[in-house]
Structures are given as C-alpha cells and as structure tokens.
Amino acid sequence: MSPTATMPPPGPGALARTGQIPALDGGEPLVVVDSLTKTYRGRPALSGLSLSLPPGRVVGLMGANGCGKTTLLKILAGVLADYEGSVSIAGHRPGPRTKELVSFLPDASFLAPNLTTGRAVALFARLFADFDPGKATRLIEFFGLPSDRCVKEMSKGMGEKLRVALAMSRRARVYLLDEPISGVDPAARQVLLDGIVEDFDPSCLLVMSTHLISDVEPVIDSAVFIKDGALLLAGDADDLRQAHGMSLDALFRKEYR
Numbered sequence: 001m002s003p004t005a006t007m008p009p010p011g012p013g014a015l016a017r018t019g020q021i022p023a024l025d026g027g028e029p030l031v032v033v034d035s036l037t038k039t040y041r042g043r044p045a046l047s048g049l050s051l052s053l054p055p056g057r058v059v060g061l062m063g064a065n066g067c068g069k070t071t072l073l074k075i076l077a078g079v080l081a082d083y084e085g086s087v088s089i090a091g092h093r094p095g096p097r098t099k100e101l102v103s104f105l106p107d108a109s110f111l112a113p114n115l116t117t118g119r120a121v122a123l124f125a126r127l128f129a130d131f132d133p134g135k136a137t138r139l140i141e142f143f144g145l146p147s148d149r150c151v152k153e154m155s156k157g158m159g160e161k162l163r164v165a166l167a168m169s170r171r172a173r174v175y176l177l178d179e180p181i182s183g184v185d186p187a188a189r190q191v192l193l194d195g196i197v198e199d200f201d202p203s204c205l206l207v208m209s210t211h212l213i214s215d216v217e218p219v220i221d222s223a224v225f226i227k228d229g230a231l232l233l234a235g236d237a238d239d240l241r242q243a244h245g246m247s248l249d250a251l252f253r254k255e256y257r
C-alpha cells in the first residue's frame with residue numbers, strides 16, 4: 001500500500017501528508033528532518049523521510065520491526081552521521097552542540113554493571129551540566145528502585161527504570177527515548193510513563209519509539225507512523241483518531257497487518 005493511499009481526507013488529517021506536527025502555540029519547530037535517507041551497506045533503512053516536530057509535544061514514534069525508528073533516533077541524537085538529507089535540532093545540525101540539547105535513551109543498556117542508583121546519579125551529575133540529581137533521586141524513589149543493588153544485580157525492568165530516571169533528569173530541550181517501556185510489566189509501564197511525563201516542560205519535545213501503542217496512547221499527544229523507512233502518517237493524536245474514526249492502537253493494527 002502506498003503511503004498516500006492511507007492518507008485521511010483533507011481536514012485535520014491533512015497534517016499527515018507532510019509529516020508536520022503543528023505547534024501548540026504556533027511557534028517554530030524544534031526538530032526538522034528533510035528528505036532523510038540512510039542506508040546500511042547499500043540497504044535503505046530510511047528513505048526520504050521528512051518530519052517537523054515542535055516543542056511542547058509528546059510524540060509516539062511507531063512502526064513495524066525494522067522500519068527505521070532506531071535509525072531515526074540515532075541520527076537525531078548525533079550517534080549516526082552518515083546520512084543524506086538535512087536534519088536540524090533547534091537550528092543546528094546534529095553534533096557536539098546538539099548533544100547538549102538532546103537527552104537520548106538508547107534501546108541497549110549503557111550503564112556499567114557495578115553502578116548502584118546513587119553512583120549512577122553521581123556519574124550523570126559529573127557527565128552532564130544540565131543534570132538534575134534531585135529529580136533523578138525523586139524518580140528513582142517513585143519507581144521504587146532499591147538503593148543497595150548495582151546494575152548487574154537488577155532485573156531488566158529495574159535497569160530500564162533507572163535508565164529512564166537518568167535520561168529524564170537532564171534539563172534537555174529534546175528527549176529521545178528508544179523503546180523506554182518494552183522491558184517492564186504492564187502495571188509498571190504506567191508508572192514508568194507517569195515518571196516520563198512528570199513535570200514535562202512545554203518548551204521541550206519528547207519522542208518515544210514503541211510497539212506498545214495501547215499503553216502509550218493516553219500519554220502521547222502526537223503520533224508518527226513509519227513504514228519501510230518512509231512516513232506513513234503523522235499528526236496530532238486527537239486529529240488522527242478523529243480523521244480515521246479509531247484509536248491509534250486500532251489504526252496501527254489496520255495499517256501494519
């Protein structure tokens with residue numbers, strides 16, 4: 001099915017054609033991606049993707065396995081630099097300047113196995129000038145993490161909660177979370193999501209990739225669907241639900257079956 005075949009009729013859903021998610025206050029976009037193409041050894045992972053994401057939004061980045069979500073987040077985070085097209089974060093090409101603006105939670109563990117929660121907080125405070133140790137400590141308590149265990153002694157879900165607490169405690173402009181709730185049980189997902197959006201600053205942008213759409217649907221206000229490295233749908237969550245007459249979860253199942 002071609003992307004245009006799935007586009008909703010003109011009206012709110014027209015947003016979907018361009019990948020422009022509207023600013024809540026009419027302001028400038030924070031992240032702009034134009035004709036982004038990324039190949040791995042000649043095989044395309046992203047193919048001419050264009051997106052415009054304003055501050056104040058909590059965006060769900062969704063798509064089937066291998067559609068390019070992690071690749072997009074890595075490019076925005078400045079981890080991958082060999083791409084075609086243009087990418088801008090607050091007017092800057094991803095690089096050393098934007099790493100100060102972007103808090104990236106990768107999908108793999110990046111913490112040393114011997115770190116306790118306290119040592120992890122101290123490490124992040126040394127690494128990042130914008131890190132708020134008080135917020136990290138509050139989130140660690142909110143998530144119920146034990147203070148006497150190091151990373152290698154934590155369960156997968158505990159490790160994920162610690163990484164989320166650390167990533168969300170930077171005073172960044174853009175938060176990029178790759179599958180932040182995939183390792184936790186259904187009840188804990190809600191707690192994790194509550195922690196992620198707690199105290200969300202409307203001058204910031206939060207993008208999280210996920211397959212767990214019914215879990216994130218109450219929390220996100222915008223959605224980007226990617227298919228085969230290209231944009232399928234993007235827009236305000238309420239507009240998409242209204243234009244298609246179904247939940248984002250149902251829309252995802254319809255588009256990707």
Ligand SMILES: Nc1ncnc2c1ncn2[C@@H]1O[C@H](COP(=O)(O)OP(=O)(O)OP(=O)(O)O)[C@@H](O)[C@H]1O
Pocket residue numbers: 040041044045063064065066067068069070071072
């Ligand atoms: N380091 C790599 N080398 C070669 N190909 C890669 C590499 N990383 C990703 N790919 C390929 O790029 C495509 C997009 O992968 P990516 O990890 O971005 O997808 P994804 O949407 O995040 O998938 P998932 O939902 O399974 O995490 C896939 O075809 C994948 O096989």
